[in-house]
Amino acid sequence: MRQLRVVVTGIGGPTAQGVLRGLQERQNVYIIGADRRSVTTGNQFCDKVVKIPRYTKPDEYKKAIQDIIAEERIDAIFPCLHEEIDLFREFRDELNAAVALPVCEDFDALMDKEKSYEYLAKRGLDRYIPKYFGYNTAEELREIMSQFFPGEKYVVSKNISGYGAMGFAILTDRQNFLKALKEGKPKVVNIDDFCEIQDDNRKIAMEYMGGMEFSVDVFVYDGKVIVSVPRERTGVSSGIVLDGLVVENKELIQASTEIAECLITEGFINFQFITTDDGYKLTDVNARFCGSQVMSLGAGVNFPYLFLQYKILNEKVTVHPRWNTRMLRFREPLFIYEESHAGTNKA
Structure with a gap:
C-alpha cells in the first residue's frame, strides 16, 4: 500500500482534529501538523509538528507551506x-500537492x-x-424589517461571510429580548441595540426558522456526488455540535446532491439546513x-481519507x-510535562 504524506493546518482547533482522527485511522498516512503554536491539543494526533507563521502574515505563511511541501514530499494538504x-x-495552483478545498467555477x-443564494437561484x-x-x-x-418582516417576532441577521456562530444574531423587540436574557439565550438581541x-x-x-437543524457532509468527484451524509444537530454550543x-x-440527500453538483465539481463540502413547513432551507x-x-x-465514512483515495491513489x-x-462529545484533558516554565520561581 502506498504511503501518503499529508499536512493538516490549525491542529489546535476542532476542525483539524476531526480531520486528524480520520487520517490517524490509516496506517499508510504520515501526518505533519502545522500551527502557529508549537504545542496544541492536536500534537498527539500527528507524527510531526511544524510551527508556521500566522495566516495574518500571508507572504511568510505561504513560504512556510511551500517549504514544508518541498522538504517533506507532501501529497496533500488539509487547510x-x-x-x-x-x-x-x-x-x-503553485503548490506541488493536492489541496483539500472544493474545485468550482x-x-x-x-x-x-x-x-451562494444568487448563484443557486439563477440555476x-x-x-x-x-x-x-x-x-x-x-x-x-430597519426598512427591510418594516417592509418584508412586519409583525415578525424574530428575524435573523448574519454576516455574509461568517462561519459557525460568528456574526449571527436573532433580532427582536425589547420585551422579547428581556425574556430571552432571563432564559439565558445570548444570541437574541434587541434590534434597537443592534442598530x-x-x-x-x-x-x-x-x-x-425554528425547525430542526441538519448538517450534510458531501464528497463530489468529476461533477457527481459520491456520498452524502445528513446529520441531525441535536445539541449545539457556540457553533460546535455536541450531540448529533x-x-x-x-x-436531504436529494437536496444536498442537487446543490453540491451545482456549486462544485470536486472535493468535500458541507451544508447546513433547517426544516420548515415549506421544506428544507439552506x-x-x-x-x-x-x-x-x-x-x-x-x-x-472517512471523508479525509476518501479525498486521498480519489485524488491521490x-x-x-x-x-x-x-x-x-x-x-x-465530551472534553478530555491533555497533560504535558515540561522541564521548566518561564513563570516558575526558583530558589
Missing part, C-alpha cells in the same frame, strides 16, 4: 481554518452567503433558499472540512454510511 481559505485560493459563491434551486435580504446599514435593516452597534460588514436579514445523529434522510455553506464531520467518521471506492449512528 482547517476558515481564514486560510482565501490564501489557498490564491496559491493552490465561482469560489465566491461558496464563501459569500448572498452570492433553478430557489426552493432551497430562505427568505432573505442583503443590507449594509442600520437604516437599510446602534451596526458595523460596515455587509449582512443578510433572513426569516427566522447520522440519518438516512432521502429528501442556511450555510462550508467550503472546507468542518469540525462535526467526525460524526460521519463514526458512521463509517486513484481508488474510486463506494462507501455506505451506517445510518442512525449517534455522536456525543
